[in-house]
Amino acid sequence: MRYDYVGVLVYLALAVVFVLVGMTAQRVVSWFLRTNRPNEAKLSPYECGEEPIGGTFIKFNIRFYVMALVFIVFDVEVVLLFPWAAVFNELYAFYRMALFWDMLIFVGILAFGLAYVWGKGDLDWIMTFRKHLSPAEKVARPQSRKEVA
Amino acid sequence: MIAALGLAVKNPATWVFLAFAAVTCGSALVVAVSRSLVYSAYALLLTFFGVAGLYAFLDADFLAAAQLLVYVGGILVLILFGVMLTHKIRDINLSNESTNPVVGAVISGFLFLALAYVSLMTDWQVVEHPASATSGEIGRAFVGKYLLPFEVSSVLLLGALIGAAYLARREKREA
Amino acid sequence: MHPVITFAHNVLPxxxxxxxxxxxxxxxxxxxxxxxxTLVAPLTGISTYIERRMAGRAQYRWGPNRVGFRSLLDALPVTRWIGRMGDIGPVKAIGRLIPGGLLQFAADGLKLFTKEDIIPAKADKFLFRASPYVVMAGSFAAFAVLPVSFNFRAVNFNIGIFYVLGISSLVVPGILMAGWGSANKWALFGGMRSASQIVSYEIPVAISLMTAVMLAGTMNMTDIVNAQRSGYGIEKAGALGWYVFRYGGLMIVPFVIYFIGGCAEVNRTPFDLPEGESELVSGYHTEYSGFRWSFFFMAEYSNMFAVGAIATTMFLGGPLPPYPVQLTEQLFGGMGHLGMVLRFLEGFAWFFIKSYFFVLVMIHMRWTLPRYRVDQLMHLCWKVLLPIALVWFVLMCGVRAVRMEMKLAAQPAVAEVTR
Structure with a gap:
């Protein structure tokens, strides 16, 4: 029923109102107590007591991006599988094992995708060059997770 | 039809719908117009959330949750990763030299008038259907009428996965 | 007429x-x-207290034991007189049972409230201020569908568990907002790591929850709870009906995968690299001070409780007691309004005990296990948990299919199912 969505809105609104009221109250109290005394040290970014070196950017780590991409694909897979799981029980009498093979094909194709991405090394957090490494380089550079410390 | 509008305004559901529509359109405007790339990306969060709310208004509960799960939890995160990892993103000031505000305003004004005319003049069929278990119906469709699209979509996802992984893979540079 | 509205009309004319x-x-x-x-703000405080005491126990020291009811008694002259009664033997013995330091969290909360609100100069003011809202909204809205007692929940969604998955993914952009808005390299790094960790572990979590959904045949949390009332062919099964014990213990694997993934989702050790105190100070909420920080804190602990609550609902029967619930149903059914209240309390008590047990396990794990390195973390998710979750999902579906085949073969005449 439509009302259920309103319930969700109430929860979201309550969380927002809670934070709002809390912060406003804190503002009022701190105006009262005059705790607001900014100085340069307090306003600079915190780096465990050291002076911050360099701007606030980090080098582009592509592994974050790859991981998010793989996540999206599997997320859509999960979204498509949820309705199947919800109707498995009630439809089994009608479709019998075909219902199971449907899901197996779906999951199997994506499991193949996972295996491919795994084998090609896209899931490794530590990226290593895989091709054209001389034996000496293979020794020097960790090839697998086991060799890292 | 004007009478129907008058009745609708008294209904609190209309106000909530207008609020969601305003949030969606407003944040989409921020996404398109904002000078800061990061603010555009974060305004997309509100847009997706508004769209999920609009889905909820259509009683498509599964779709609303799927929108949140996939778009907000996945695609927005992907966009944010891309935006925030770009070097010196704070200094980039987006501006497009080829904009012409006058022509743009005229075209979008005409588009708006056309859409408004169509939506006001259409004889909308108001279906008062009770909330159905949409996930159950989607599941039944997946194994019944739409089984082939269900399986083909997995192949599509496989293609997307392999393509994306290939594009993002580090190329071996000559040492 | 919506059941909530009929309930209101009956109870509050x-x-x-x-x-x-x-x-x-x-x-x-x-x-x-x-x-x-009750569940968010004070529970956060009590959980903090329990955590610090458990930390003390693990590290062979006292936790906070000064700011408590006992010291409050000593503070005021009037109550000190009452407290002198505590020198009498039996009263002293009882007093010793109350741990000191129970009010530590209240004192800490008050302290946080009065602290200066520091916003770094280079911070993106709008995003810095906006992120607690997003994170709190995402964490708190998951409580809407939790079945806190028998057939009692705030919102009845047919897509209950799917809604929880969807709304808790609101937290991820919130964390990225916090990390970016802090204008601190390490906060940004912590935020990205946290976001990537939460997002990776959502897949094995969703698949293991899907296994429980497949067993129940519905995503509605209340219906899943009701489906666990009986199991193994026994009508009054009690704890045997819980999904974690189904299929002769095979369902323990999805349960464990869900719990591990849930720990990772709330950034708890051993997955707390994003807030690793030895590495990134506090990760994405480094630059937050005072009351603004407490919202992230509350969001984390309420998220922990939500993870425990979902684990109990899907795998441990939610508000169902370990004894057959039909017994108390009959007992309380004949007691009218008082029976209704007692039934509500019974369900809520079991729900709370089971969920909070998981919170305690998470707290214990934090002070026992060392931290995962980030590549080990990702390896665990994508190369261990995800394949196992997928295989187990297919396996459970296969077992269910085989059992239904046997059941259908045993019936001589099956009614025609019209579609």
């Missing part, structure tokens, strides 16, 4: 004159407010 939506919003608001003020 004065609401009959109000428009429907006002009644609904008021009831849900009261329930949500109650949950906020």
């Amino acid at each position: 004065f609401t009959k004159g109000w428009p429907d939506w006002v009644v609904y919003v008021a009831i849900v608001f009261v329930v949500a407010f109650g949950i906020l003020n």
Whole structure:
């Protein structure tokens, strides 16, 4: 029923109102107590007591991006599988094992995708060059997770 | 039809719908117009959330949750990763030299008038259907009428996965 | 007529004159407010206290044991006189049972409230301020569908568990907002790591939850709870009906995968690299101070409780007691209004005990296990948990299919299912 969505809105609104009221109250109290005394040290970014070196950017780590991409694909897979799981029980009498093979094909194709991405090394957090490494380089550079410390 | 509008305004559901529509359109405007790339990306969060709310208004509960799960939890995160990892993103000031505000305003004004005319003049069929278990119906469709699209979509996802992984893979540079 | 509205009209007759939506919003608001003020804010405080005591125990020291009811008694002259009664033997013995330091969290909360609100100069003011809202909204809205007692929940969604998955993914952009808005390299790094960790572990979590959904045949949390009332062919099964014990213990694997993934989702050790104190100070909430920080803190602990609550609902029967619930149903059914209240309390008590047990396990794990390195973390998710979750999902579906085949073969005449 439509009302259920309103319930969700109430929860979201309550969380927002809670934070709002809390912060406003804190503002009022701190105006009262005059705790607001900014100085340069307090306003600079915190780096465990050291002076911050360099701007606030980090080098582009592509592994974050790859991981998010793989996540999206599997997320859509999960979204498509949820309705199947919800109707498995009630439809089994009608479709019998075909219902199971449907899901197996779906999951199997994506499991193949996972295996491919795994084998090609896209899931490794530590990226290593895989091709054209001389034996000496293979020794020097960790090839697998086991060799890292 | 004007009478129907008058009745609708008294209904609190209309106000909530207008609020969601305003949030969606407003944040989409921020996404398109904002000078800061990061603010555009974060305004997309509100847009997706508004769209999920609009889905909820259509009683498509599964779709609303799927929108949140996939778009907000996945695609927005992907966009944010891309935006925030770009070097010196704070200094980039987006501006497009080829904009012409006058022509743009005229075209979008005409588009708006056309859409408004169509939506006001259409004889909308108001279906008062009770909330159905949409996930159950989607599941039944997946194994019944739409089984082939269900399986083909997995192949599509496989293609997307392999393509994306290939594009993002580090190329071996000559040492 | 919506069940909440009929309930309101029955219990509070004065609401009959109000428009429907006002009644609904008021009831849900009261329930949500109650949950906020019992399960979120104070529970965070008590969990903090328990955590610090457990930390002390693990590190062979006392935790906080000074700021408590006992010291409060000593503080005021009047109560000190009452407290002198505590020198009498039996009263002293009872007093020793109360741990000191129980009010530490209240003192800490008050301290946080009065601290200066520092916003770094280079911070993106809008995003810095906005992120607690997003994170709190995402964490708190998951409480809407939790079945806190028998057939009692704030919002009845047919897509219950799917909704929880969807709404808790609101937290991820919030964390990225916090990390970016802090204008601190390490906060940004911590935020990205946290976001990537949460997002990776969502897949094995979703697949293991899907296994439980497949067993129940519905995503509705209340129906899943009711499906666990009986199992193994026994009508009054009690704890045997819980999904974690089904299929002769095979369902323990999805349960464990869910719990591990849930720990990772709330950034708890051994997955707390994003807030690793030895590495990134506090990760994405490094630059937050005072009360603004406490919202992230509350969001984390309420998320922990939500993870425990979902684990109990899907795998441990939610508000169902370990003894057959039909017994108390008959007992309390004949007691009218008092019986209704008792039944509510019984369900809520079991729900709370089971969920909080998981919170305690998470707290214990934090002070026992060392931290995962980030590549080990990702390896665990993508190369261990995800394949196992997928294989187990297919396996459970296969077992269910085989059992239904046997059941259908045993029936001589099956009614035609019209589609």
